[in-house]
Amino acid sequence: MDSMASSAFRYQWTLLFLIALSRISDCYDPLDPNGNITVTFDIKKYTIDGYVARVMIQNYYQYRHVDNPGWKLGWTWEKNEVIWSMSGAFSVQQGNCSSFKFQVPHSCKKDPVIVDLMPDAQPQNRTDGCCSGGILAAWAINPLMSYSSFEVTVGNLEQNTTGYRPLNLTLMAPGPGYTCSQVMDIDPTVSSVIGGRRQEQVFRTWRSTCTYSSFLAKKPPVCCVSLSTFYNPTITSCPSCSCGCRVADELTTSCVRQGSFPSNLLDAELVRCTNHMCPLRVHWHIKKNYVDRWRVKLTISNYNYGKNYSDWNVLVQHPGFSQPATTYSFNNKVLPTSEEVALFWGIFSYNSELVQAGENQLGSVSTEILLQKDSKSFTLRNGWALPRRIYFNGENCQMPLPDNFPMLPNGSPMTKPSHSQFVLLTVEITDPGDETEAFSDPPSGFAQEFI
């Protein structure tokens, strides 16, 4: 009886644990708990047969941007609305407007899909925040470029209407994975004019909040993590098959072996053959241990032969980021969450573009990071100095298992670093085999391993 009850209990507990785990990994990101994309409709004025609205798409995701080919916003009209005209964006299909004899609407679709204009749009079609081809920056990186807005004149409704909320909002940003809440009435948006001395408010405001789930996006993993340290010559490579497995038949072109450089790069998804098969790898190398600081080299490599990553970002969760850190070749910011996470992104026109792999080398960007030590928590033991979690452009990177972490060598004085030893060792403890060279760009230490 007892054992049955306990096994049932264990089963339930496991189930609960699995549910909790899947929630964490699929729907809710604990490192960006408030992340969302908010779509706001502000009705600025009523017209004879409808209204004029300003629609604003605001990306509140801290480190998830909307990349090429940009956002696509869709909805279903409640009544027989048409879009008479638009500025700052356009509807991709006009639909059947044959019942309009005198003035031709911009779109008569029951379920219009709207996209942003390109940067070369005519001045008369522009609105504030428009015309970036639907690309939105991440909120923590560039809030001024994290929104788009457009204006829409809606008609073909009865007179004196106050409008009907759009139904079933959909957002591709750019791919699937976003779920939008029902459009709701909220307090009308208030803005200040005359230098803040007068407040004006719109007639009516509707809002929907869209959130991302990698589970819904059904995206295969794109990124993996490899590790190395100055105190152990072993390189912990990305877990095998992190992003897929190599097809046994070498003739299929799922990947390209190094040395057999493809002549036609029509397939943008073509990557170099590796054990992990990921298009991206983030490498964390513990480079030096000083008395009161420690140094890490962070390298991001692109294995794609036909794809560049503009405005890439990398998020690293590590308790060491509770202490001040200096980053030499990337921008960085510690995010205001309780988890200790630092966000890194490229320096404009220096390394903000992670370019594609070439014939002989991977595309890569790297920086060194100097972290201050908290003497109470810092240790080289048990993989403490290795990252807990890494994201590339908001996508979780596959981490090696702790069993494979580089270990401190046995019998080394560093195995039990007593405080007095650290004080005596005023000279820095460096790597004997100069790992700096092994991880300079391109990381030559990896060439043989990943052929």
Ligand SMILES: *[C@@H]1O[C@H](CO)[C@@H](O)[C@H](O)[C@H]1NC(C)=O
């Ligand atoms: C959307 O994000 C903003 C900014 O982080 C936050 O204030 C708001 O509560 C979020 N909305 C939802 C429904 O999560």
Ligand SMILES: *[C@@H]1O[C@H](CO)[C@@H](O)[C@H](O)[C@H]1NC(C)=O
């Ligand atoms: C277009 O709309 C008109 C009027 O609503 C309708 O008579 C016609 O069949 C429609 N045409 C098509 C191709 O759907």
Ligand SMILES: *[C@@H]1O[C@H](CO)[C@@H](O)[C@H](O)[C@H]1NC(C)=O
């Ligand atoms: C831009 O404005 C012109 C004139 O106002 C209009 O004819 C044209 O359709 C607009 N283009 C787009 C893409 O909205």
Ligand SMILES: *[C@@H]1O[C@H](CO)[C@@H](O)[C@H](O)[C@H]1NC(C)=O
């Ligand atoms: C619309 O408003 C006008 C003036 O306020 C009023 O005379 C008319 O009856 C209204 N029509 C409808 C359909 O409510």
Ligand SMILES: *[C@@H]1O[C@H](CO)[C@@H](O)[C@H](O)[C@H]1NC(C)=O
């Ligand atoms: C909106 O979505 C719901 C649920 O998916 C569906 O039942 C409904 O028919 C949709 N409404 C319209 C107008 O498409």
Ligand SMILES: *[C@@H]1O[C@H](CO)[C@@H](O)[C@H](O)[C@H]1NC(C)=O
């Ligand atoms: C990536 O960037 C490089 C260098 O700027 C350029 O030559 C190449 O055409 C770009 N590749 C793609 C797919 O846009």
